[in-house]
Amino acid sequence: MSADASHARAPAPSAAALEMIDRLIAIPTVSRDSNLGLIEVARDHLAALGVRPHLVWDRSARKANLFCTLADDAERAKTGGLVLSGHTDVVPVDGQDWATDPFRAHHADGRIYGRGSADMKGFLAIALAWAPRLLAAQERLPIHLSLTYDEETTFDGVRALVADLAARGVAPAACLIGEPTDMRAIVAHKGRSEWCCRVRGREAHSSLTTAGVNAIEVAARLVGYVGDVAARLAREEPPDARFDVPYTTLQTGVIRGGIAANVVPRDCELVFEIRGVPGCSQAAIAEEIRAFAARELLPGMRRVAPEAAIEFEPGVDLPAFGIDAAAPLVRWARALARTEAQEPGAVGFATEASVFATAGIPTVVLGPGSIEQAHKPNEWLSLAQVAACEAFFGRLAAAPGLPDAAAQ
Numbered sequence: 223m224s225a226d227a228s229h230a231r232a233p234a235p236s237a238a239a240l241e242m243i244d245r246l247i248a249i250p251t252v253s254r255d256s257n258l259g260l261i262e263v264a265r266d267h268l269a270a271l272g273v274r275p276h277l278v279w280d281r282s283a284r285k286a287n288l289f290c291t292l293a294d295d296a297e298r299a300k301t302g303g304l305v306l307s308g309h310t311d312v313v314p315v316d317g318q319d320w321a322t323d324p325f326r327a328h329h330a331d332g333r334i335y336g337r338g339s340a341d342m343k344g345f346l347a348i349a350l351a352w353a354p355r356l357l358a359a360q361e362r363l364p365i366h367l368s369l370t371y372d373e374e375t376t377f378d379g380v381r382a383l384v385a386d387l388a389a390r391g392v393a394p395a396a397c398l399i400g401e402p403t404d405m406r407a408i409v410a411h412k413g414r415s416e417w418c419c420r421v422r423g424r425e426a427h428s429s430l431t432t433a434g435v436n437a438i439e440v441a442a443r444l445v446g447y448v449g450d451v452a453a454r455l456a457r458e459e460p461p462d463a464r465f466d467v468p469y470t471t472l473q474t475g476v477i478r479g480g481i482a483a484n485v486v487p488r489d490c491e492l493v494f495e496i497r498g499v500p501g502c503s504q505a506a507i508a509e510e511i512r513a514f515a516a517r518e519l520l521p522g523m524r525r526v527a528p529e530a531a532i533e534f535e536p537g538v539d540l541p542a543f544g545i546d547a548a549a550p551l552v553r554w555a556r557a558l559a560r561t562e563a564q565e566p567g568a569v570g571f572a573t574e575a576s577v578f579a580t581a582g583i584p585t586v587v588l589g590p591g592s593i594e595q596a597h598k599p600n601e602w603l604s605l606a607q608v609a610a611c612e613a614f615f616g617r618l619a620a621a622p623g624l625p626d627a628a629a630q
Contacts, residue, residue, distance in 0.1 A: 235608040240334075242267075242347035243608070244327040247336035253311040253375045256284040260310050264288055264369055267350055271357055278386045280378065285371040287383040289392075292357040292365045300390075303364030304624060305397040305583070307574060308346045309373030309380075312338040318599035332605050339603040340591030345400030348590070348608065352615040359619045366394055373574055377540055380574040384581045395624055396551050397578040400589030402596060402603075403567070405559045405610050407552050408587035410464060410544040410568035411575065415496040415504040416537035419444060419515075421479075424527035426486040434486030435527045438479045440519055441490040444532075445474045447514050448494050451507060462499045464568035470498045472507070493537070497570060500544040508534075543576035545586060550625035555586050558617045559610070569593065 249259040265275045268290050275290040293299040315324045315337055322328040324337040334344070349356075349367055356365040371379035387393070401408070421441045426434025452472040461468035472494060479490030494511075498504040515532045523530035545552060547566040556562045571593060575585045590611035591603045 233609060233613075235605050236351065236612060238351040239348045239608055239612055240329075242351045243334055243339065243344055243603070246343040246347045247327040247334075247338055248325055250325050251310050251312055251338070252314050253372055254314070257310045257371045258284065258286060261286050261288050261369065264346075264350055264367075268292075268353060268367070271354060273357065276386075276390075278382050280371065280382070285379065287371060287379050287386075288367070288369040289383060289387070290367045291392075292353060292367065293360045299360070299364040301393045302395045302624075303366055304618075305366045305368050305394045305578070306349050306400065307368035307370065307380075307397055307578070308342045308349070308400045308589070309370045309574065310343075310346065311371055311374050311379075312341070312343070313374050313597050315599070320599045322600075324599075324601075333602040334605070334608070335600055335602045337601055339595075339601055340402045341593070341596035341601070342401055342589060342591070344402075344591055344603040344608060345589040345611065348611050348615060349400070352612070352619070355619045356615070359621075363618070363621055363623045365618075366392075368397075370574065376538055377572075377574065377577060380577045384577055388581065394583055397575070397583045397585040398555060399573050399575045399578070399585060399587045400611075401573050401587050402591030402593050403569075403588055404592050404607065405561050405588060405590060405614065406564045407547075407556045407559070407561065407566040408569055408573075408575075409547045409549075409552055409566040410500055411542065411573055411587070412465065412470075412497040412499055412570050413502070413504055413542035413576065414538055414540045414572040415498070415508060416493065416539070417495070417508055417511075418491065418493050418535045418537060420531075420533045420535070421490045421492075422529070422531040422533075423488050423490075423523060424486070424530065425488040428484040428486055431486055432526075434488075435523045435530050437487045437490035440523060440532070441477065441479060441492050443519060444511070444515055445477070445492060445494075448472050448474055448511060451510065455507075459499070459502070462568070465499065465570055467570060468499075470496065470502045470504075470507070472496050497572075498542055500542040502542065504539070504541070508536075540572050541576050541580060543573065543579055543585070543587075545579065545584060549584065549586075551584050552586050554625045555588050558621065559588060559614050
């Protein structure tokens, strides 16, 4: 049973939550642009409660993370407590066929339409709306709010935030990432490793192909090998049945090269990614592909053109995430969400959970909305999911604290 169904009789969403959702959707925070408009709204909202938001800036000072301990004395609450975390950036709307303005919330048919409504300004807005209640519960359970940048691209924001926490001696006991899961606990996700490969051959007139090194044809052999590795893993890797695709996947998503049909192309660039199941070494797979290029492709290229080269540049590199489905934190979160009837799940998409977990902070992923709506035109979040998340926060504010073994 979905959280929508289980909460069919839940109270309507609060005016405060709906107002904040509308407000955040109205601030365009596409990853390529600044997120400071949203960060300033959150900062001012929290500062009005008497707490002190802490900002962690990127190098350009065009983006920032926000971390705020909801306590009268944040220094005293540096150790322990629960992080409620989400990203502020959204994917672009370029070329998408939206029925309404994507950056103006549209309410219809029990849904809130707008870019980021599900992924994941809905969760952030509800957390901000509930900040007064969570602040009032600080003696039972200190709450830390975390708003990050660039989750949709590089994950640089959360890495900087976690490093800043360590530098300041802030050590939360646990973390909840509010990605859209229909309020179901997610205990594992695949990793993601992205590589850009640049092939440099030698130009020649197409009537003299043997005088050149065709970079596109070399790149095509590399793309084929990426596919061969993917097929081998699909056959041989022990399946992890928790995932829709139960094994590590590889795919080439971008390729560019050539200037004209009658020119042997000197340059070609391709981008491939690896999405590894927990326990898979994405680094070892990437090394295998680099070794193939060095062993099977480069020698033949350099017999014709000594200057030929194949270069690999790493991009996003995020490890897989996993926490025991029976862990106290997971059981506790499921109970607060009233989704105990649903088994904890696993997803193929990456989240910031792996960064928090790698830093030693036990983490679970659970939030309102469905990933099925994310990144699409006419993205939406149901009012039932808003209400379910608010009910979760209500129970969180009344909770006596984290389970004793949550940090184990």
